[in-house]
Amino acid sequence: MSPLARPFRTRAFGLLGALTAVVASWTVAAPAAQADDMRSRQWYLDAMKADELWKVSTGKGITVGVLDTGVDSTVSELHGVKVLPGRNFYGEGPGRVDNKDTDRHGTNMAITIAGNGANGGIKGLAPNVTILPVKTGSAVDVGGATAATEGIRYAVDNGARIINMSFGGYRQEDAEIARWQEAVDYALKKGALLFAASGNDGLDTDSYPASAPGVVAVGALDSKGKVTKFSNYGDYVALAAPGDDMPGRCSSDKNTYCETFGTSQATAVASASAALIWSAHPDWTANQVLRVMMETAGHNGPVPSKYIGYGSIRPAQVLLEGKGDPGPPDVNPLLAARSSRSPAPQTSPSPESTGAGDNGQSSQESPSKAPEAAAGSNGGGLPLWAIVASAAAGVVIIGVVVAVSVRSRRA
Numbered sequence: 001m002s003p004l005a006r007p008f009r010t011r012a013f014g015l016l017g018a019l020t021a022v023v024a025s026w027t028v029a030a031p032a033a034q035a036d037d038m039r040s041r042q043w044y045l046d047a048m049k050a051d052e053l054w055k056v057s058t059g060k061g062i063t064v065g066v067l068d069t070g071v072d073s074t075v076s077e078l079h080g081v082k083v084l085p086g087r088n089f090y091g092e093g094p095g096r097v098d099n100k101d102t103d104r105h106g107t108n109m110a111i112t113i114a115g116n117g118a119n120g121g122i123k124g125l126a127p128n129v130t131i132l133p134v135k136t137g138s139a140v141d142v143g144g145a146t147a148a149t150e151g152i153r154y155a156v157d158n159g160a161r162i163i164n165m166s167f168g169g170y171r172q173e174d175a176e177i178a179r180w181q182e183a184v185d186y187a188l189k190k191g192a193l194l195f196a197a198s199g200n201d202g203l204d205t206d207s208y209p210a211s212a213p214g215v216v217a218v219g220a221l222d223s224k225g226k227v228t229k230f231s232n233y234g235d236y237v238a239l240a241a242p243g244d245d246m247p248g249r250c251s252s253d254k255n256t257y258c259e260t261f262g263t264s265q266a267t268a269v270a271s272a273s274a275a276l277i278w279s280a281h282p283d284w285t286a287n288q289v290l291r292v293m294m295e296t297a298g299h300n301g302p303v304p305s306k307y308i309g310y311g312s313i314r315p316a317q318v319l320l321e322g323k324g325d326p327g328p329p330d331v332n333p334l335l336a337a338r339s340s341r342s343p344a345p346q347t348s349p350s351p352e353s354t355g356a357g358d359n360g361q362s363s364q365e366s367p368s369k370a371p372e373a374a375a376g377s378n379g380g381g382l383p384l385w386a387i388v389a390s391a392a393a394g395v396v397i398i399g400v401v402v403a404v405s406v407r408s409r410r411a
Helices: 010-024 032-041 043-047 105-114 145-157 174-189 263-280 286-295 315-319 333-340 384-410
Strands: 063-068 130-135 162-165 193-197 216-221 237-242 246-249 257-260 353-355 362-364
Touching: 032 043, 032 246, 043 237, 063 105, 063 145, 063 263, 105 130, 105 246, 105 263, 130 145, 145 162, 145 174, 162 263, 174 193, 193 263, 193 286, 216 263, 237 263, 237 286, 263 286, 263 315, 286 315, 286 333
Parallel strands: 063 130, 063 162, 162 193, 193 216, 216 237
Antiparallel strands: 246 257, 353 362
16 A cells, blocks of 8 residues: 555554554655656566566556546546546445545556656556546445445446455454455456555555455565565465555645555556556456466465465566466466465464566565655665655654554543
């Protein structure tokens, strides 16, 4: 999940969730003039051999349903991108047309998937997909699954073959878990592929919708191919993708950029990777696309791992190397594997390494250091404006933490 939105609601997770949300929101905005080095900041495109992938597939013909806070199609990265009229299932009047996004989270997911990269902006991994915005609001609240589950049904009924859900929540009541599963099963029967963020608290805990059987839960990797410290883990994690030190539109000003991190971004990269593969193989089913993604995922240790699942997503292995057996069209490989294995007896991060991307890097299955907000393209010292902004953000964080502590005592 991204620092540009509320990945976990305070009232759903208490003080720990509040601290995570506050720290994750600490980003440093760079002046718009620095957008000219944007491609160098998108390290994951080179790691995944994007320039070579685009010679084979750009995601054309695939519709991705972005269930999120909405998508603002007026940002420059989405000019010329096919963004369908959005639908809002959050608040009053569910199902109404709505293409607004007040905090940029959904917009950033759409950009990560399909951004055009024009004028020094962010380039998406699958620039020719069609984006279907489905506004689900804060679906992580207790009792808040209804908007998202209705959004899932709407998306698949309106042509979305891939569902991107860069959100999640822990405290789900039995009725909500059942509601999640009904919606997921409906989408699977319609032939859709669903991706969801595992979570940003670095915890071994279930998160919905990521842990719902049939959903592909995605963990986050850093630029060194290591599992990030913030990425949630558990037996439900299926795959991992880049999700650290990635540029995005700032929530406060759409004309500036921030360094962002989260399993939200990793989920968007996973959805884009699936779109590239499916576009190149339009006759495959969702099961076959997922199977080749699992078979070609990078790993050096035992699989599945509770930290990276079946490994790091590598679409180049499929599109450039021709690897991966699509197998039977009507068998979901994730559900089949889940029913045939017992949970691995892992209780702490393993030191085993895992191949990440197609750049020869490896991933340790132990979390790397916590991500830090950064400015510029080379990881050098922060300029004065960034230092001042960082100091101010630190003061805000302290104040919010104190306030949350007081509210927690009152609660």
